[in-house]
Amino acid sequence: GHFAAGAGRAKRPRGAGRQLEAGMRGILITCNMNERKCVGEAYSLLGEYGDLLYGPEQFSDHEERLSGSDREEDEDDVEAALKKEVGQIRASTEQKLRRFQSVESGANNVVFIRTQGIEPENLVHHILKDMHTTKKKKTRVILRMLPISGTCKAFMEDMKKYTETFFEPWFKAPNKGTFQIVYKARNNSHMSREEVIKELAGIVGSLNPENKVDLNNPQYTVVVEIIKTVCCLSVVRDYVLFRKYNLQEVVKSSKEDAQQNPASLTEQNSEVVKAETGEEEKSSKEVKEENK
Numbered sequence: 001g002h003f004a005a006g007a008g009r010a011k012r013p014r015g016a017g018r019q020l021e022a023g024m025r026g027i028l029i030t031c032n033m034n035e036r037k038c039v040g041e042a043y044s045l046l047g048e049y050g051d052l053l054y055g056p057e058q059f060s061d062h063e064e065r066l067s068g069s070d071r072e073e074d075e076d077d078v079e080a081a082l083k084k085e086v087g088q089i090r091a092s093t094e095q096k097l098r099r100f101q102s103v104e105s106g107a108n109n110v111v112f113i114r115t116q117g118i119e120p121e122n123l124v125h126h127i128l129k130d131m132h133t134t135k136k137k138k139t140r141v142i143l144r145m146l147p148i149s150g151t152c153k154a155f156m157e158d159m160k161k162y163t164e165t166f167f168e169p170w171f172k173a174p175n176k177g178t179f180q181i182v183y184k185a186r187n188n189s190h191m192s193r194e195e196v197i198k199e200l201a202g203i204v205g206s207l208n209p210e211n212k213v214d215l216n217n218p219q220y221t222v223v224v225e226i227i228k229t230v231c232c233l234s235v236v237r238d239y240v241l242f243r244k245y246n247l248q249e250v251v252k253s254s255k256e257d258a259q260q261n262p263a264s265l266t267e268q269n270s271e272v273v274k275a276e277t278g279e280e281e282k283s284s285k286e287v288k289e290e291n292k
Helices: 002-008 035-054 075-099 120-134 156-166 193-207 255-260 262-269 278-291
Strands: 026-031 100-103 110-115 142-148 150-153 178-186 220-227 230-236
Touching: 026 035, 026 120, 035 100, 035 110, 035 120, 035 142, 120 142, 120 230, 142 220, 142 230, 150 156, 156 193, 156 230, 178 193, 193 220
Parallel strands: 178 220
Antiparallel strands: 026 110, 026 142, 100 110, 150 230, 220 230
C-alpha cells in the first residue's frame, strides 16, 4: 500500500520537506519518461534490499493502552486519551515510512528518494552487486541509481567548503585512493563543468598528495549531480564494473568480461567527463516505440 501511495504522489505540489534541498541524503534515480512507475519500482526494490540489510522497518511503539483504571475515568478523559493514541499511531506510521520517501527532484525523468537511518552507498552497491552476479532484471523503467551521501548549495564556494569535510573519510591521510570525477548538471547554467572538476580534484589532492587521478580503473568515483541550485555528492566504488550504476546494463554485463577486457574499461572511462545521457535517450526512444 505504501508503494502504491508513494507512486501516486510522484507528481505533487511542492512543499516544505517535499522537494530536494541541501542537507538531504538519499538515492537519485533516472528513468525513461515514467516517473510514477519509477517511484513504485524504487520503493519495491529499496524495500526488498533495505529489509535484507537493515531488517524490516519497525513502528515506534509509543501507544498507551487504556488500563482498567483508565476506563473508570470520565468520558472527556477517555476521549482525550483516544485522540492521543490515534495521534501517536499516526506519528509512528509516518516515522516508519521515512526510511524511503520520494521528494520532488526538480528535473524531468529524475526521481529522488530521501533516506533515513541507512547508508545510501552501501545499499545501492549491494543492489548492483547482487544484480551483477545474478543477472536478474528487476526493473523496467529505472535506468541509473546513484547514492547521494551529501547535498549542499550548488555554488562554487559552498561546494568547496562542504567537500573539504565530505571527502575526508575516503581521501584524508592516512586514507588515500585513485579517483575520477563524473559531473552532470540539470536545469542549471551558472556552474562550469571544468571549474567544478578542477576545484574538487584540487581538494582531494590537498587532503592527501598520494590521491591520484585514474580514468581507467579508479578505486573511487566522485559523483557530482547538480539539479537547479542543489549539488548532490557521493563517492562510489565499482562505477565502471557496474556500468555507471545503470540497472539495465549491469544485468547484461559479466564480471569475467570486465576483468578480461581492460580495453573496454578504458573506453568507457574515457567518456566519464561527458554528459551521461546516451542510455537515457536510448531508453526513452524504446519506451516511445512501445507506447505506439
